[in-house]
Amino acid sequence: MRKIVAGLVSAGLALALAACGSDAAPADSVYANQEAMVGISMPNETSERWINDGNQMADQFKAMGYQVDLKFAADDAAKQSSQLQAMIDEDAKLLVVSAFDGGALGDVLAKAAAKNIPVIAYDRLLTGTKDVSYQATFDNERVGVMQANLLVDKLKLGSGGNESAPKIELFAGSPTDSNAKSFYDGSMSVLKPYIRNGDVVVGSGETRFKPITTEKYDGKIAGERMTTILGKYYSDSDLVDGILSPYDGMTRGVIDALKADGYGTESKPLPVTSGQDAELDSVKSIIAGEQTATIFKDTRELAKVAVQQGNALLTGTTPIVNDTETYDNGVKTVPTYLLYPVAVDKSNYNTLLIKSGYLDAGELVG
Structure with a gap:
């Protein structure tokens, strides 16, 4: 791979x-x-x-x-x-x-x-x-597909490898950005069949685009929504297994909220989390085993x-x-x-980000 x-x-x-x-x-x-x-x-x-x-x-x-x-x-x-x-x-x-x-x-x-x-x-x-006149961009619907496929692969959706349906939560980007809808559409093209078939459950029930948007892609706003969701729909015996997040800054905000709720331990592991933009702090988080992956847009x-x-x-x-x-x-x-775009995780960040010169290895220390 x-x-x-x-x-x-x-x-x-x-x-x-x-x-x-x-x-x-x-x-x-x-x-x-x-x-x-x-x-x-x-x-x-x-x-x-x-x-x-x-x-x-x-x-x-x-x-x-x-x-x-x-x-x-x-x-x-x-x-x-x-x-x-x-x-x-x-x-x-x-x-x-x-x-x-x-x-x-x-x-x-x-x-x-x-x-x-x-x-x-x-x-x-x-x-x-x-x-x-013209546009220069990335295939942003493909970004959403890749982020959803991360959840499919890591949670073994549709493989029969789960005793019970994993639970996930969905986050979307800023409603002012047309790319946010592209990310969402790409993700849902992958996830909808699994949700419909009961292979995965959205614990909060919030799956439509508008309710899950995040103003300005703000990590604090995403974290506050995660805290609210955890309080309403989850408990220490009923954990969230995956987070679909379109952007690294939002993902870090969500992870902070999860850790504040006790996630990140052996008995309460952090869920699978997506992201985007290969931001330095998120690459550090991936190396540390917190954020699962990011989408790299060079x-x-x-x-x-x-x-x-x-x-x-x-x-x-x-x-x-x-x-x-x-x-x-x-x-x-x-x-x-x-x-x-391409997917980056702990196994390939060195090849795709460091050896390509996108990030300096020294920046990842500390």
């Missing part, structure tokens, strides 16, 4: 690298020679991935000769809109946007379009607007794709895409370059 996973990531990243080509701007770059400004808008600075993504794109655009205005929106749609308006007023020639609320930016994107400023949606679909490669798309738009060439059918934002189908 390790070889299969490593092969998948190698193949997927090699494809992206081949498509992206050189990081250098073409000699006849129209805007790079004029030091045109690129606006990059990320949703927050509370998740380390958005900081890294923003900085990676900024560094690459600067290496090509562009000026960069990088802003973080503090998970505030109004603030993000204001920041984008400022970039438009500063005569940005390109906007790269990872939205806090993908459906809340239509007005400001229309103003960008009025000034012929192309927009790239970065890892979060911009919805309800025609004023988005954002270094995603940043390269977005920069290639942006430079192509600015130099009059064709951006790379490999999906022109899937991403209907309610107004148009957004041409997209899709990258593929």
Whole structure:
């Protein structure tokens, strides 16, 4: 399995690298020679991935000769809109946007379009607007499938290996992020048959998307909901066996709540837990035997794709895409370059995260 996973990531990243080509701007770059400004808008600075993504794109655009205005929106749609308006007023020639609320930016994107400023949606679909040119993202429904399959495999669902049906709880991401529904849909495409057949039980009974969403992917909010669920539906003799969580920060909040309730001992082991983004603290948790696994989305490669798309738009060439059918934002189908995630656990984190240079082994100490 390790070889299969490593092969998948190698193949997927090699494809992206081949498509992206050189990081250098073409000699006849129209805007790079004029030091045109690129606006990059990320949703927050509370998740380390958005900081890294923003900085990676900024560094690459600067290496090509562009000026960069990088802003973080503090998970505030109004603030993000204001920041984008400022970039438009500063005569940005390109906007790269990872939205806090993908459906809340239509007005400001229309103003960008009025000034012929192309927009790239970065890892979060911009919805309800025609004023988005391209998207760079991961296959987020596949992320949900992989997270659900972790529970299926570790809990031996459908194998006849359980004396009684394991109990799980479901968590979803922020209702403002279209990816949250993609994660959920992917997960439920796997779990629904097992739930319907009684192979697994959701102890709280909460399975619909809206009740299980977690505002801003906030780990504290997820932990508070876990505490409430444990108090209402579980006891020392009736334990939760698995947690479907879409994001590492939420998973850590849930684990903290479980440990506060006495989980993490031989008689009351921590449940199987999923996650996403291979955040440093969650990788440490995986190594320590607490969080079970995470989904690794190599954002270094995603940043390269977005920069290639942006430079192509600015130099009059064709951006790379490999999906022109899937991403209907309610107004148009957004041409997209899709990258593929891989699962990381204690058995393969060294190969996928350390040897690839994504994390420094020294960061995992202490």
